[in-house]
Amino acid sequence: MKKLSVEDLEAIRKAAESDLLLREKSNSLLSGESSGLSIGTDHMQLLVCGGTGCKASSSAAIVGNLHKAIEKHGISGKVDVITTGCFGFCEKGPIIKVIPDNTFYVQVKPDDAEEIIESHILKGQRIERLLYKEPETQKSISDSKHMNFYRKQKRVALRNCGFIDPENINEYIARNGYLPLSKCLFEKNPQDVIEEIKKSGLRGRGGGGFPTGMKWELTAKQKSDIKYVVCNADEGDPGAFMDRSIMEGDPHSIVEAMTICGYAVGANHGLVYIRAEYPLAIHRLQVAIRQAEEYGLLGNDILGSGFDFHISIRYGAGAFVCGEETALIHSMEGKRGEPTIKPPYPAEAGYMGKPTNVNNVETFANVPVILEKGAEWFSQIGTERSKGTKVFALAGKINNVGLIEVPMGTTLREVIYEIGGGIKNGKKFKAVQTGGPSGGCLTEKHLDTPIDFDNLLAAGSMMGSGGMIVMDEDDCMVSVARFYLDFTVEESCGKCTPCRIGNKRLLETLNKITEGKGTMEDLETLETLGKIIKDTALCGLGQTSPNPVLSTLENFRDEYIAHVKKKECPAKQCKALLTYAINPTKCIGCHMCAKHCPAEAIIGTTRKPHVIIAEKCIRCGMCVSRCKFDAIVIC
């Protein structure tokens, strides 16, 4: 295929634009009348979410069935089925959006495909039962713009996710893709590009929050024959899936941003270090790289500018510590992913000992749009010291699980209660965990804190990569701290003593407490040891690993004390501290619990109240889930 020139790129953009116009127009529609082929619409599009979450609930089968139904009705030329990236509203997946009337169908099943074609596409009749219902009012809402989940969001890094077909480079170009790259190559010198990024105030989205422009400048200043640009796509925080969704939904933005970065810092080689657990993201990235190469937007002499840039993919193999940049570099070199002391920073001596600029996926996703719309536009969004937006993976005990993007400075309350729709099953909010295993738990008193890098740090947590796990009154904070420590102990590379042994001791102490064997001195040990680990560990993993313990100790000390002094778990989670019993006034003797008890710990004759033998009970909770009369009490 012929390599493109700047004019060719513009021609492709113009040609593809009309395809996307329908989608863009319907996005700005205020109140969508439904449309159908028989009532005057001549072309319709069905956008089906093809992210990992929706794929897990068979969105691929939905696409197959839609195609079948379209063929059956002989309307092949008039309806397009487009698999897009993640829409974000994972709780309600799989999602289908109908264009041009912008109808947003939720929890669609493969069997619904036929009806969507027959009723909606042909006759223009919306399918009521597939519409989203606002939980408070039970009113159906057909259009995503009017849903609380979307209303407060601002999509910058996710601008193309759920909108374009990620495997079609033309659609990316139609959204002004690769235009910023072409502007950089022909109208800006590398220093200008770096200045623009510095001016925008963009800070690293991987967790640290280091100013991106400054990082680029450090690498640019190094004199070396070879330099590298690395995209850190080793998203290891359990419960966070921002980077994966960007790579699945908008892979070209990463390819373009890495190329721009290469031009700015003087590198001709790019490497993406990606988790092997993300097969779909890997596939989409491979497709994007191949397409960009075919178009001459990647490779030698890009757009005839004389600038060469190549990207290859390296796979992670399941090690959380590899998210740390020095560990990541060792892993890319085929070694154990153990971190090393900085300096030297990767900007000075990184991959193969050469200057290397490492940025995270979401950071890169912001780059093209900053260069397209200007640093000023970007720096208007957000707070004084944290510019732009942040993508969060909102999960846990919350009604609207999903991927959200909000301007920096949005409060936790807005995120949890407005976008997230509040706590599941009407329970009481207890804490929100941000920053994953390196972060901490924030409580009720932090709900009105505007979210940005510095505020979260001051509140004893951190931004981290963007995992946000909501917990309710049933979650035991000691167990949560233990859960994270368990993770850190497993993931510690073992190189430095504070992390390898210190965290192990923290975990043992937490285990003691959850088993009801803790003492008040143990709480002091946790605090002193935690602080020592923070001060002395070698890398970011160790230095932040005690955070979950320290922050829960500070905010939920009473709960720790209850475990120690009263030998009680207030949230009724710590098995060793629980007793299961049957309330004889409620038990009707249906024998259901006894039948399903794996330990044969329940005895009793039919129609007479049953009894649990405490010595035999393994506290698995099976009886609770089987009893229809709420007769099992946990104390």
Add this chain to the structure above:
Amino acid sequence: MAELKLACNIVKQVEEICEKYNNDQGELINILHEAQHLQGYLPEEMQRLIASKLNIPVSKVYGVVTFYTFFTMTPKGRHPISVCMGTACYVRGSEKLLEEFKRRLGIDVGETTPDGKFSLDCLRCVGACGLAPVVMIGEKVYGRLQAADIKNILDELE
């Protein structure tokens, strides 16, 4: 070097993988990924073979294999079960699912049943947090599971 116990065709395939990457030491992780794909695990003999092809000590290959959780030295079951222990699944009760799998199968995490039918592992986040708690069996994702569902799922798998 110890005598190889690998099947001839496997030896050949492993050698081809190494050669595809020019026997480059820097490609060790990519090579191990592909080699593991052949039989689902990396037996000692295979690691020895790779070490000799790349001209590095076996200890280095072993060091890498044991460092990364993705690599395994024990064969997986016909139905590899992975319980998601990401935070979102954890707070929605995945620990109870894990307990139930352990109890029903009589094996611990990282083990395979004697008949080779099931193996049990934990993983950290498949990214389907909307469906939490999630279990993956083979390629299939089971969402919104409860401990009480597990018996039926295991019974259905041949």
